[in-house]
Amino acid sequence: xxxxxxxxxxxxxxxxxxxxxxxxxxxxxxxxxxxxxxxxxxxxxxxxxxxxxxxxxxxxxxxxxxxxxxxxxxxxxxxxxxxxxxxxxxxxxxxxxxxxxxxxxxxxxxxxxxxxxxxxxxxxxxxxxxxxxxxxxxxxxxxxxxxxxxxxxxxxxxxxxxxxxxxxxxxxxxxxxxxxxxxxxxxxxxxxxxxxxxxxxxxxxxxxxxxxxxxxxxxxxxxxxxxxxxxxxxxxxxxxxxxxxxxxx
Amino acid sequence: xxxxxxxxxxxxxxxxxxxxxxxxxxxxxxxxxxxxxxxxxxxxxxxxxxxxxxxxxxxxxxxxxxxxxxxxxxxxxxxxxxxxxxxxxxxxxxxxxxxxxxxxxxxxxxxxxxxxxxxxxxxxxxxxxxxxxxxxxxxxxxxxxxxxxxxxxxxxxxxxxxxxxxxxxxxxxxxxxxxxxxxxxxxxxxxxxxxxxxxxxxxxxxxxxxxxxxxxxxxxxxxxxxxxxxxxxxxxxxxxxxxxxxxxxxxxxxxxxxxxxxxxxxxxxxxxxxxxxxxxxxxxxxxxxxxxxxxxxxxxxxxxxxxxxxxxxxxxxxxxxxxxxxxxxxxxxxxxxxxxxxxxxxxxxxxxxxxxxxxxxxxxxxxxxxxxxxxxxxxxxxx
Ligand SMILES: Nc1ncnc2c1ncn2[C@@H]1O[C@H](COP(=O)(O)OP(=O)(O)OP(=O)(O)O)[C@@H](O)[C@H]1O
Ligand SMILES: [Mg+2]
Numbered sequence: 001x002x003x004x005x006x007x008x009x010x011x012x013x014x015x016x017x018x019x020x021x022x023x024x025x026x027x028x029x030x031x032x033x034x035x036x037x038x039x040x041x042x043x044x045x046x047x048x049x050x051x052x053x054x055x056x057x058x059x060x061x062x063x064x065x066x067x068x069x070x071x072x073x074x075x076x077x078x079x080x081x082x083x084x085x086x087x088x089x090x091x092x093x094x095x096x097x098x099x100x101x102x103x104x105x106x107x108x109x110x111x112x113x114x115x116x117x118x119x120x121x122x123x124x125x126x127x128x129x130x131x132x133x134x135x136x137x138x139x140x141x142x143x144x145x146x147x148x149x150x151x152x153x154x155x156x157x158x159x160x161x162x163x164x165x166x167x168x169x170x171x172x173x174x175x176x177x178x179x180x181x182x183x184x185x186x187x188x189x190x191x192x193x194x195x196x197x198x199x200x201x202x203x204x205x206x207x208x209x210x211x212x213x214x215x216x217x218x219x220x221x222x223x224x225x226x227x228x229x230x231x232x233x234x235x236x237x238x239x240x241x242x243x244x245x246x247x248x249x
Numbered sequence: 250x251x252x253x254x255x256x257x258x259x260x261x262x263x264x265x266x267x268x269x270x271x272x273x274x275x276x277x278x279x280x281x282x283x284x285x286x287x288x289x290x291x292x293x294x295x296x297x298x299x300x301x302x303x304x305x306x307x308x309x310x311x312x313x314x315x316x317x318x319x320x321x322x323x324x325x326x327x328x329x330x331x332x333x334x335x336x337x338x339x340x341x342x343x344x345x346x347x348x349x350x351x352x353x354x355x356x357x358x359x360x361x362x363x364x365x366x367x368x369x370x371x372x373x374x375x376x377x378x379x380x381x382x383x384x385x386x387x388x389x390x391x392x393x394x395x396x397x398x399x400x401x402x403x404x405x406x407x408x409x410x411x412x413x414x415x416x417x418x419x420x421x422x423x424x425x426x427x428x429x430x431x432x433x434x435x436x437x438x439x440x441x442x443x444x445x446x447x448x449x450x451x452x453x454x455x456x457x458x459x460x461x462x463x464x465x466x467x468x469x470x471x472x473x474x475x476x477x478x479x480x481x482x483x484x485x486x487x488x489x490x491x492x493x494x495x496x497x498x499x500x501x502x503x504x505x506x507x508x509x510x511x512x513x514x515x516x517x518x519x520x521x522x523x524x525x526x527x528x529x530x531x532x533x534x535x536x537x538x539x540x541x542x543x544x545x546x547x548x549x550x551x552x553x554x555x556x557x558x559x560x561x562x563x564x565x566x567x568x569x570x571x572x573x574x575x576x577x578x579x580x581x582x583x584x585x586x587x588x589x590x591x592x593x594x595x596x597x598x599x600x601x602x603x604x605x606x607x608x609x610x611x612x613x614x615x616x617x618x619x620x621x622x623x624x625x626x627x628x629x630x631x632x
Contacts, residue, residue, distance in 0.1 A: 116499075116502060117477045118478050142617070143616075160496070
């Protein structure tokens with residue numbers, strides 16, 4: 001059986017000058033599932049993320065979110081619909097402390113003009129602190145987030161995304177830079193975001209163990225083209241995927 | 250969302266140490282406000298000969314606070330905020346002339362030869378209406394300019410806004426209806442007005458009071474504004490605007506409100522200043538880009554940008570040094586001011602408050618729980 005499709009990418013192409021970063025890419029993200037996106041360096045994974053969340057206009061194709069075309073919308077409009085991403089090069093508000101990073105990440109979906117001058121209630125503060133506890137940053141919550149280690153910043157960015165209550169979260173290499181002994185804990189948290197908070201995930205990962213452990217379905221890109229897709233087992237054993245990875249090194 | 254269901258074992262309240270430092274910060278804030286306001290109220294009586302300088306001090310405080318709302322809190326280094334000062338000054342003057350019952354073109358082409366004959370009531374009605382129209386007018390100008398200039402980032406925004414101020418000076422200079430390069434003489438303060446009996450100089454006391462109220466209102470407004478979601482949002486824009494966009498923050502709204510608030514208070518300052526000077530002209534008085542326009546940046550940097558008190562402290566220090574060197578080191582005053590700016594940006598870019606925050610982080614609420622707080626380990630020793 002197949003569930004509701006939250007994101008439908010159809011025939012999307014994107015070039016940077018002469019470099020074809022994405023060529024005729026199609027991909028579906030099913031509601032409530034964890035979808036994986038793999039591929040060698042430079043295969044166009046981040047480019048596809050950027051296209052989905054509206055960071056740049058696409059050259060061709062269609063991107064739908066909850067059945068509506070979003071490829072012409074701006075970044076903020078898409079984010080407010082509940083489609084959020086984290087960055088491969090982690091991005092947080094470095095001079096603000098962790099709590100403030102969390103508080104300004106509340107959903108801005110329904111905000112009218114005068115909400116700019118509202119204050120965050122106890123519910124928001126509790127939620128911020130709870131999520132900081134969830135990613136293990138509670139004791140550091142009053143430190144400027146720029147003073148955190150890279151891995152901690154990654155966790156903070158993840159917590160900020162959860163604070164925003166997205167419907168879909170696009171994670172660009174969530175385990176890169178995380179201490180291997182902590183990766184299991186992170187996998188567990190990602191799965192809990194999916195099961196407990198009901199957030200659909202689309203995850204770019206280089207760590208095969210992570211993706212095979214989490215994903216319901218996996219897509220593999222190579223040289224800007226869709227190489228293979230299917231269940232983790234199928235993709236992992238696809239000879240073209242193996243060749244692409246070996247060939248890339 | 251079930252985050253609420255699983256919050257066992259986590260206290261939702263800030264830890265005791267953090268609470269303590271927050272309370273201290275609040276007490277410090279109240280004491281500082283009280284001291285400054287006390288000086289504002291008794292200053293002109295203690296130093297009656299310096300009333301003009303103290304009036305200008307409050308205007309400087311207003312300058313630094315409004316610049317910092319953009320440059321410090323939001324990271325948009327405007328070099329053109331002085332535009333709203335000049336625009337407000339001119340809008341206020343034109344309104345005053347109209348309320349006095351004169352045709353603006355005729356009035357300005359007479360080069361001050363018209364002796365304005367108006368009642369006290371007309372004078373004050375014109376002045377206050379002028380200030381209000383200037384403030385609202387500049388808010389609209391900021392909204393329109395924001396649409397155009399908020400597409401620019403970093404140095405492009407700085408130079409673009411500088412261009413606004415420079416161009417405005419030239420345009421006004423070529424616009425005869427408002428007197429062109431020869432300016433406008435403003436209606437005179439009514440000789441018989443006596444709001445401050447026994448002061449000997451009612452006019453100076455009156456405009457001193459206006460400047461003080463404007464500065465205090467600016468401070469209280471930003472104190473409130475930064476305590477709301479607005480404060481967090483503009484800080485987020487400063488730290489990473491693309492991230493803020495990606496999180497769905499209505500960035501243009503916040504940026505527009507920030508600039509419009511600067512424009513509002515700058516316009517009032519311009520209206521007041523024009524009436525203190527009596528005679529306004531575009532280049533030196535209304536759009537003094539290289540003096541006031543740069544001072545406001547220097548003052549905010551000196552005190553510590555991106556803080557509420559930094560611009561206030563910076564403005565006071567800068568203004569006092571400026572006035573002292575102006576009287577006692579004539580000829581060297583620009584070198585003295587230049588030195589302050591150089592020492593500031595070379596040796597302590599974070600400014601006075603920023604430096605204190607680095608030195609005593611705990612006093613500013615920067616704490617780690619379960620570990621000794623920063624600074625308390627090293628603070629007892631030689632430094
Ligand atoms: N802004 C840009 N301008 C020009 N070329 C770009 C830009 N961004 C990406 N590219 C090019 O597009 C191709 C795909 O890049 P992309 O970042 O999408 O790869 P990726 O799959 O995310 O790689 P990695 O695993 O290393 O993160 C690369 O050849 C890259 O050089
Ligand atoms: Mg990438």
